[in-house]
Amino acid sequence: MSFELYYWDGLQGRGEFVRLALEEARADYVEVARGDEALGLGTASMLAVLGSRSEACPPFAPPFLRDGELLISQTANILFYLGPKLGLAPADEGLRYVANGLQLTIADAVTEVHDTHHPLASGLYYEDQKDAARLRAHDFIDHRLPKFMRYFERVLQQNPAGDAYLIGATLTYVDLSMFQLIDGLHYAFPKATRRFGEHYPCLAALHDAVAARPNIAAYLASERRLAYNESGIFRHYPELDKAAR
Template sequence: MRYELYYWTGIQGRGEFVRLALEDAGADYIDVARKRGDSAMMPFLRGKYDGALPFAPPFLKAGKLVIAQTATILAYLGPHLGLVPGGQAAEIYAQQLQQTIADIVVEAHDTHHPISSSQYYEQQRAAAKKRATFFRDERIPKYLDYFESVIERGNGRQALSRHSYVDLSLFQLISGLDYAFPNAMRRMQKRIPRLRALAERIAERPNIAAYLQSPRRIAFNEDGIFRHYPALDPKN
């Protein structure tokens, strides 16, 4: 099957979690908006196609199916791409972990847009500074300690009993936090050795390594979810 991924051009965003799974599995897919522009998504978002109505990208077209929400897309792709261990318990646990990753991604986004997504960061700097302090000092440690324990309880190397889409998403999470909060992440270094090792192994997987060196991997930037503003990540 040839999959069609729909996501905004110019940013990694939430679409990157899906993209990493497709790339790692060597799936046949087209990144539609990058080929045809963001306007290619509008007929779906405006309900001009039959079937499921996505609220926002990312969404995936797989045959006649239109699937939205990152965690739901990955729950669908996991069994089809061999990116989740077999059995209901493993599939449900993978979904649980992916939803928890989605939670911290939202919180990371809200550090630079704590009041409204419709306002620029520059219009809410004071609130962003307060929100980022809480995120750096409390939420990053809470989430990453949890994921470190997940890997320890698994097989010590991966989130589940074998390689899965959750591992790919943890790689993206660590990469994004390293970009947005390098100082905070340096302070976390000794607490997350298993997460660090996992991220390094994912980056070395042949398909992922090739993808990261390709023009398909858009660099992190200040239009995406993970943004680096020095005022939100002081050295001390």
């Protein structure tokens, strides 16, 4: 039976972190919102689950994943579930909680990226908060971005199994998510990340190694990989970007 992934059509968003794990493992999955309504798929089907009165605990928002009778929400929680099933989690049970902690920290960084272009209210258009966004984005570039990246660089350097992966000696879903975070930052803030490899060589090497993995490379070159756009989390507004200190 296929996994069913529910996320907004036309957006990478938080759903992309789940897609990368499914693609790396060549898992059988269906993008429900991107499917044919004649087959019972499409955005209306996703909204029906969100508003369901029959689900014991319906999800608050996408992404969410259905595996048989099980419905799982929240990106980090989905990956915590999928990791062992897809061979993308540490074998040691204790380290799985460490991996989850790293994934939650990535989620914190993603939220701060989103808030660079929507610092006042998610319900307002970007154009209604441009001045505040400029202040927030420049503070993010100067302070928060290096704080997050220095931390993740140190995690790589201090991995007892070597600096090729964030945890353990083999690829996990956390490495795939780190690739997506770095890749999105390059799109959103090309000036700020121009010297990324100089400042964070281990992270840059991880990003490139993930991109070169056969299954990921095939996915990135396919139509399944949606393009970045100014409706997602990672948005490129030139006025928000600047060279890092």
